[in-house]
Amino acid sequence: MNIKKSILSCLLMLGFVSASAQEPEMKTEYVFNPHWYVQVQPLGGQYTLGEVDFGDLFSYNVQAAVGYQFDKVFGVRLGVNAWQSKGGSDFTNPDQKYTWSWKYVAPTVDLTASLSNLFYGFNPNRLLDVTLFAGVGANIGFSNDDAADAAKQIATRHNYGTEAPMSYLWDGTKPRFVAQAGLAADFRLSDKIKLGVEVNANTLSDKYNSKKANNSDWYFNALAGVKINLGEGYTTRQVKGCEPRIIEKVVEKVVEKPVYIDKIVEVEKKAEPLRRDVFFTINSTRIDPTETQKIVDVVNYLNANPNAKVTITGYADKGTGNAQINARLGKNRAKVVTDRLVKQYKIDPSRIITDSKGDTEQPFAENDKNRVSICIAE
8 A cells, every 4th residue: 555655656746847837038139229230341343344354444443331220121222332333345365365444333222131031030149140131223434545546446446436335435424324133241259240241233224334336234243341330239138938838647545545636737826026116317227226226025035936037127217308318318227127136136037027117108107206117026
């Protein structure tokens, strides 16, 4: 009989262990924030499509841009690419090769799409971000004197008439429609700074390089530089992981006369939630000594209830400042309370959920009381 009771006790213990092992864990979730950025690419090279050697049609160029990332995948960019393009022709005779160059400035507007975030989800700590972009703009060409000199030499040596290969020769300043598409790869150095490389292809009318070829003209750019975020591209928040599944144990108790226990239910006594409001002075994120005891109350509650967690939400009063300033105040007020719990009282960060409402919500009717971090532990 004692053996049977021992077996039953072991089965009951296993049931309780399985149920308690299902406690959900907290995890960090990244929340995308729309933000501006600037991009400077001083290291660039351009190849203008033509029939002479690659080296004869390669030239230096640069690019600068400002962009707005309005979604974790999509954004827009205004860029300006500039320096020099080249043209050339050997007229089927390699010994009679002609080359020329001219200057240009090309502003374009692009739609960008992060392929990394599209296929693998938003992760601001990812080392490599690959972006596809496409857009339109204007190529403004000028200083085409080299092409005019080449046209004179060709006309003299080859006796071409009005339909000479350089019959599209232009002078002055010529704006032309340009369409471009390309890929960029940005390597993360920090939340603010990325090093990037970019390749793009650009197409224009046949008249761009002054040479009549009865097809569109093309040039290709390869660029390298730095990308700087002008703002916080993301925030973090603590969320619960997968909810535990309720495991029901049906244990058969073997006795002389069989008796069945349908379910084993673990009843946990829960403490009442605790709320403390930590108030701040106007435009301040410093915790006044008079508010310290409230933080101590939260610490005592968490120490007495090892499974409890605390949510700290920062606010700012709507009667002062503006939405941007108050958003920062609310965030910083929640942060200083969180830092006090972690650094001074050694509370595990996984037990703290930090949030901020700025002035989007006003928990108190009295304006001055809304300079507060509300701490709810449960």
